[in-house]
Amino acid sequence: MATSLEVRGLTVELPTPGGWVRPVNEVSFTLGEGETLGIVGESGSGKTMLSLALMGLEPHGARHAGEAWLSLRGAGNGDGGKNGGARNAARANLLTISQNEMRALRGREIAMIFQEPMTALNPVLRIGAQVEEAIRVHEPRAAESEIQRRALQALQRAALSDPARRARQYPHQLSGGLRQRVMIAMALAAGPGVLIADEPTTALDVTVQKQILELLAKLRRELQLSMLFITHDLGVVAQVAGRIAVMYAGRIVEEGPVAEVLRAPRHPYTEGLLRAAPRLTREKLVPIPGTVPSLDALPPGCAFAPRCPHRVAECDAAAPELRAVNKNHEARCILVR
Amino acid sequence: MPGEILLEARALSKSYSVSTGAFTQSARRALAVDGVSFALERGETLGIVGESGCGKTTLARMLMRLIEPDSGEILFRGEDWLGARGAKLRSLRRRMQMVFQDPIASLNPRLRVGSIVGEPLAIHEPQLSGEERVARTAEILEAVGLGRDAVTRYPHEFSGGQRQRIGIARALILRPELVIADEPVSALDVSVGAQILELLARLQREFSLTLMLISHSLPVVAQLASRVAVLQTGRIVEIGAAEQVLGAPQHPYTQALLAAVPEIPE
Numbered sequence: 001m002a003t004s005l006e007v008r009g010l011t012v013e014l015p016t017p018g019g020w021v022r023p024v025n026e027v028s029f030t031l032g033e034g035e036t037l038g039i040v041g042e043s044g045s046g047k048t049m050l051s052l053a054l055m056g057l058e059p060h061g062a063r064h065a066g067e068a069w070l071s072l073r074g075a076g077n078g079d080g081g082k083n084g085g086a087r088n089a090a091r092a093n094l095l096t097i098s099q100n101e102m103r104a105l106r107g108r109e110i111a112m113i114f115q116e117p118m119t120a121l122n123p124v125l126r127i128g129a130q131v132e133e134a135i136r137v138h139e140p141r142a143a144e145s146e147i148q149r150r151a152l153q154a155l156q157r158a159a160l161s162d163p164a165r166r167a168r169q170y171p172h173q174l175s176g177g178l179r180q181r182v183m184i185a186m187a188l189a190a191g192p193g194v195l196i197a198d199e200p201t202t203a204l205d206v207t208v209q210k211q212i213l214e215l216l217a218k219l220r221r222e223l224q225l226s227m228l229f230i231t232h233d234l235g236v237v238a239q240v241a242g243r244i245a246v247m248y249a250g251r252i253v254e255e256g257p258v259a260e261v262l263r264a265p266r267h268p269y270t271e272g273l274l275r276a277a278p279r280l281t282r283e284k285l286v287p288i289p290g291t292v293p294s295l296d297a298l299p300p301g302c303a304f305a306p307r308c309p310h311r312v313a314e315c316d317a318a319a320p321e322l323r324a325v326n327k328n329h330e331a332r333c334i335l336v337r
Numbered sequence: 338m339p340g341e342i343l344l345e346a347r348a349l350s351k352s353y354s355v356s357t358g359a360f361t362q363s364a365r366r367a368l369a370v371d372g373v374s375f376a377l378e379r380g381e382t383l384g385i386v387g388e389s390g391c392g393k394t395t396l397a398r399m400l401m402r403l404i405e406p407d408s409g410e411i412l413f414r415g416e417d418w419l420g421a422r423g424a425k426l427r428s429l430r431r432r433m434q435m436v437f438q439d440p441i442a443s444l445n446p447r448l449r450v451g452s453i454v455g456e457p458l459a460i461h462e463p464q465l466s467g468e469e470r471v472a473r474t475a476e477i478l479e480a481v482g483l484g485r486d487a488v489t490r491y492p493h494e495f496s497g498g499q500r501q502r503i504g505i506a507r508a509l510i511l512r513p514e515l516v517i518a519d520e521p522v523s524a525l526d527v528s529v530g531a532q533i534l535e536l537l538a539r540l541q542r543e544f545s546l547t548l549m550l551i552s553h554s555l556p557v558v559a560q561l562a563s564r565v566a567v568l569q570t571g572r573i574v575e576i577g578a579a580e581q582v583l584g585a586p587q588h589p590y591t592q593a594l595l596a597a598v599p600e601i602p603e
């Protein structure tokens with residue numbers, strides 16, 4: 001499987017009155033072409049910050065380190081950036097390219113959809129005009145009629161009924177589910193190869209969520225999309241992703257095939273999340289004691305140690321490395337031998 | 338063994354006016370709750386589920402008498418709750434309390450936690466001495482898993498789950514018979530949500546509470562409810578024992594809701 005996105009040692013730091021904090025800490029993963037990687041983790045674990053860093057949209061004052069190589073669809077197979085430099089015909093390092101280069105890639109090679117579509121849509125512009133704009137930025141010389149045709153096609157692809165009528169409506173005239181379809185249409189309008197979906201269904205009812213998940217699965221197949229799918233819902237990740245990465249306090253603590261990780265988790269945090277998740281059959285929920293540590297007061301060793309039932313002295317000595325469970329599955333815990 | 342009926346709703350309805358377009362003056366009324374009837378037995382947990390906008394919060398607010406129904410009746414402890422006035426109203430009101438969805442918005446940020454939680458005592462049990470009030474406040478804070486030292490701190494010093502505990506402590510301090518919890522965990526992470534659900538289950542046993550648990554999430558309701566009512570566009574389309582409604586749903590809408598729940602593989 002060809003690689004779409006390869007992230008190595010991505011760290012994001014933000015300035016706070018008490019000093020720098022690290023919402024994203026040494027994150028590495030590989031996203032294969034046509035693959036969906038689910039990223040799960042509780043509020044504040046760094047999921048959105050990771051996505052924003054990849055999109056070149058971090059908050060003002062942020063600094064970062066590491067590499068994030070995006071394979072460019074528009075290009076043939078070059079040397080894969082191995083000669084150094086921020087960009088060549090085949091790959092671009094999203095963390096080091098210039099703002100202008102990033103703007104050219106955003107939408108065309110990598111795109112993102114957000115949890116709350118209302119904040120990402122312009123409330124005073126008609127839907128059609130917004131989708132057209134997403135195309136126009138990348139094809140300033142295309143004829144207006146061509147752009148309009150492609151915008152309607154994009155809305156149709158997102159399974160909006162009667163796209164011509166929808167194009168004339170304003171965002172507030174649409175339900176949450178329809179707005180999310182518009183966001184998907186916009187994100188995919190310029191034909192990107194990688195889509196980051198940040199909690200795209202969290203604000204929706206389950207029946208609407210089901211439709212959106214089915215739509216994304218269909219588009220992924222048809223367009224050979226590679227997806228980073230961010231959620232805090234383990235059921236959703238089981239449905240959409242092939243692989244899963246679990247984040248805790250800015251780090252990936254477990255990664256592997258989704259079915260294997262959910263059936264046989266190897267990190268106590270993943271295990272805790274599974275036992276705390278309510279299911280349709282009533283079983284005693286086992287809450288994870290305590291709360292997520294604050295980024296300015298992380299424990300010296302394993303960040304999960306204060307909440308971990310298996311903690312021993314070794315856990316507090318140093319932050320554990322990711323250890324291989326097997327060749328596809330790793331966990332950041334000393335219990336993996 | 339049919340138990341004592343604590344609360345009974347009879348044909349409750351509530352409509353709101355909705356404007357039909359930005360440029361028209363005309364308004365029509367839309368039914369948010371449409372002829373809802375059910376009875377709540379003492380000691381049971383009734384789960385109310387349904388999608389956004391189906392009328393769950395409107396129903397809860399009517400039961401609490403925070404809004405007036407357009408029509409219908411509510412009997413609480415066998416008495417006409419909607420018609421209660423004066424001393425009767427006060428004595429009934431303290432027996433029914435609500436826990437709100439948003440733990441941040443529902444707590445006054447300028448008050449210390451001790452005042453927030455103890456305030457209902459000052460209103461409903463003014464005969465208590467200052468010392469007694471402090472003791473009751475500390476006792477209930479401990480029951481919900483917050484230390485006694487919480488009394489001197491402000492809401493913003495607590496996490497979302499801890500704030501929800503403060504809301505629960507405030508609801509329980511008067512030792513109510515009925516607690517209506519409207520989406521008590523939907524703003525919380527699973528690990529914290531599980532703590533709150535376990536807390537509600539424990540407090541229900543300890544204080545012999547009758548609980549109405551409102552949630553859009555079937556798995557959440559499944560954890561605590563002994564009976565489940567499914568609300569669709571303001572109407573109860575199915576109500577029955579939890580195992581029955583969740584295990585062998587009869588109404589197509591309940592079936593669709595269940596089929597849409599993304600399940601974690603076993």
Ligand SMILES: Nc1ncnc2c1ncn2[C@@H]1O[C@H](COP(=O)(O)OP(=O)(O)OP(=O)(O)O)[C@@H](O)[C@H]1O
Binds near residue numbers: 044
């Ligand atoms: N502008 C900022 N300045 C300082 N810290 C920030 C800023 N934005 C976010 N953070 C912190 O960075 C951490 C990661 O936040 P992030 O939004 O990535 O979490 P998340 O995993 O997406 O959570 P959620 O599930 O709530 O969306 C959090 O601790 C958050 O408080």
Ligand SMILES: Nc1ncnc2c1ncn2[C@@H]1O[C@H](COP(=O)(O)OP(=O)(O)OP(=O)(O)O)[C@@H](O)[C@H]1O
Binds near residue numbers: 393
């Ligand atoms: N104050 C109000 N004025 C006008 N309409 C209202 C008002 N409150 C609620 N509604 C409408 O009544 C219907 C029911 O709303 P309600 O808040 O009871 O639903 P809900 O089931 O609690 O939804 P959610 O799951 O989103 O909390 C909705 O269509 C809503 O838009």
Ligand code: SF4
Binds near residue numbers: 310311333334
């Ligand atoms: S390293 Fe130690 S504290 Fe951390 S998760 Fe593993 S056992 Fe628990």
Ligand SMILES: [Mg+2]
Binds near residue numbers: 047048049198
């Ligand atoms: Mg986020």
Ligand SMILES: [Mg+2]
Binds near residue numbers: 393394395
């Ligand atoms: Mg509500």
